[in-house]
Amino acid sequence: MKFMRNTLAKIIFVLLLSVFFISGKVETALQNEINELSSDSVLVHGAWGLCVMTADSGKLIAYHNMQQSLIPASTLKILTTGAAIGLLGPAFKYETTIEYDGIYDSINGIIKGNVYLHGAGDPTLNSFRYATGDTISLFESLPFRLAWKGIKKIEGNIIGDASCFADNPIPDGWTWSDIGQYYGAGTCGLSYSDNSVSIYFNSNNEDSCNITHTKPVLEGVTYKSDVTANAQRDEALVYGAPFGNIYYVHGYIPKGKKEFEVKASHPDPAYQCAKDFYDLCGKMISIVGKPTTVRRMEVLNEKVNKNRKILSIIYSSPLSDIIVKTNINSDNTYTEQLLRTLGNVKGSGGTTEAGILVVKKYWKSLGVNLDGLYMTDGSGLSRSNGITPLVQTTILQKISKQKWFPAFLKSLPVAGKSGTMSSLCVGSLAENNMQAKTGYINRARGFAGYVKTKSGKLVCFSLLANNYDCSATVMKKKLERILVAIANLN
Template sequence: MFRLKKSLLLSAFSISFFAFSQGTFASSQYPQMYENQADSKDAKSVRSFAAKDQIDSEISRMISDPVLKNANWGFVVYDPVTQKTVTGYNENSALVPASTTKLLTTDTAYDLVGEKFKWKTQLEYKGDIDAEGVLNGNLYIVGSGDPSLGTRKAGAASYTDISSDYLRAIAGAGIKKIKGDIIIQTAIFKVNKSPVLPENIVWVEDGNYYLPVGTTTDINPRNEKLTVPAKNPFSENERYFYVSPYAHKMVFANTFDGKNFLSTALPEAPSYLATLLRNSLIKSKVSVSGTVINLKTQPKAENRKVLYTYESPTLEEIIFYTNQHSDNGLAEAIMRMVGFQKYGDQTVTSGKEAVVDHLKAIGFDLNGFNYIDGSGLSHSNTVMPIAQAKFLASRMKEEYFKDYFDSLPVAGQSGTLKHMFLNSDANGQIFAKTGTLNKVKALAGFIKTKSGRTLTFSLLVNNYAGSVNQVKQKMEELLAPTLDL
């Protein structure tokens, strides 16, 4: 029996060494959920038991460590295949997750609009251009809440570049003088729309997008001519589309007789771009008689001509940038975008509601859960480590999982994890979102073990003493043996 045990231990050591030498700097990051394991069942068991013992020892050391002695913290490793907890400590406690909150926000966006979603910012005009190049009418900038507009983030163009493209389009149309205003509007473009329009906002189709014109509060049900068939929710004819407050279905009416104002805020329009364009036109000797106006409502559709359409980077590219850099501004904008896409406005309330609705729909454990913002900046956000780990496991079944997974920083190699796990087995084997606030350090994501298993984990530390670097060192020491599970 002793010989057998010794043989198994030697075998486990050999396989661990081989797996480490092959996997420390992962050339292919994307995990396969159900891989064939190279180890024998006995070898895996021996190594797993040894790893669990080491993890238990690290947990005991962390409990008594001066930095964490009075802290609130929880830890869990979860197996997506067996759907069981592998190891953990205090995993059912509600803790502040910091920027690991972005895991929920970005996943909701992927689920709602897909990884190839792009925001559009369109330049149009209405009116006639006479023989001398005078536009007797207005220019329109129709935005859709692009969070990357003008920032250069994720490959987005700068405001100056977009304005230059607009100027060339205006010159190409022969416009040399504008007797009118530059009007900003917000729209949802049909190319980015799901078959169901947002609730509680009436939209009038104008070419290839929808513009808000009011609320459905006082819509007369007698104007509901018919329910739009599910297979063809968009009509090329001018109609007023809305979600019926009576039938709770999408319908259209030939006339709109509700209140002609918006009950909720519209997405932030590209005001800076519009002002820059006006100044650039004047500098280019193209006079503009009017001013920049933000148009909140439009009761009637207008016949306009499109001069130029700027498209943002894809949602995939923006989410990659968001998670790699832990960009709070983009995360908040993404949360507002999903609220706009689902409920017709871009308020924090609608964004939060859209994310929570998504989490409810996928069976997320809401015990102890509190979702205050899209970025994780609030100390009032709370979540259980086990809820995070199970959530990440459930994402592995989604079609967009590869893009979602690839957006995460890699231990010792990229993003906010580039300077962690540099001299550890975990280098190149942990793919996770970090989180840092005052007295909060968090990490949640995926572990690619030496045997090829893909596990999910969550490690949330609140109210610690000492420095952030001390906590990061404790995290590395605790997670290192998980590679042998």
């Protein structure tokens, strides 16, 4: 019996050991960090997983719960942006077209019909991420383009056409507390100004913070606020639905601010685009009609003419640059625009669901087993998403073999230097050496990316933690220790 107990104990020990690492392949520092986090009381009610493999051969180096599906938060963006650049190519550019129906009287410079802003899903149109100071924006130059063509009068409406995407802009699984915020701005086929709006408060009176104005000015939209000024930072939340006309603002902002900005999602970006274009054109071109959108016309059963001619085309920056803006800044709106673009260009239509099917099909085509992957959006904002560290690391390994890998790698924040990794791993071997996509939503943190180890070997990794009993900052520090240990591998 004693022999059997000893044998059983040895078997259990070996099995437990295999959960944490591959025997003989993990060095003491990383092994110790894995063991320490595995026994940490803050994860008694939670879960975490790790997978580390070589980029050249895909050989596993270390793992813990690597086949457990965990909430990835924004590390999910790797799947969407990787599939986008893989399927569309680094040089892909969006084309937003300025079109007209009816007749163009070129002699008198009159368009006897409507002018359309026909979107293709470009997330960068008038985006603050492409702001150039006082230089006139690409969008603001459009009226000049029309004037240069000799157009003096438009005898019709200015119509925003966002029909390349489905009207429902919000993916399933996004919460009511997210969709009113700037980071929860939904998609739009005619995305404009990051699909966001700024609400300005005067907080000089601590008991009553008044909304002074919004930028842009929103027609027919009312903001109701019970915001008070007793916070050190922006703790205000905006609640409202897409295409709605009443938004509620609740929470706290710092006191003593004459003009404090709270950013929120825009209820109708396509209309805002049409209205701003209408206002800009009106300064140099006579317009008989009004600004509107295809969606609004369809609601009113008004005829939408699809027989149009192109006046001008706005080209976006190349996709390789767009994914840098997306991943470095962890931009949810950019990512969801890319996902629906994949559905529209490579799938059955401009919906979230079609985009997800395209993304999954692409990774399967590269030989990735997607067991344990659950996608309800492309950005990771939904808590319904799930992925295993093994799946995520395998995808990173496949990416490292693609000819566009350098362009993708450029999009990942650098430890101690840029984006959401700028404050991490400072003073360690990982600083300026590790590049990873970070992820954070309530009770979910993660890191996924690449690092050159002490020996110069490039490795891929995925590190995810959910439902921990500590603050997000404390958990980040605990995971940071594992990141540093990975970088120190020989």
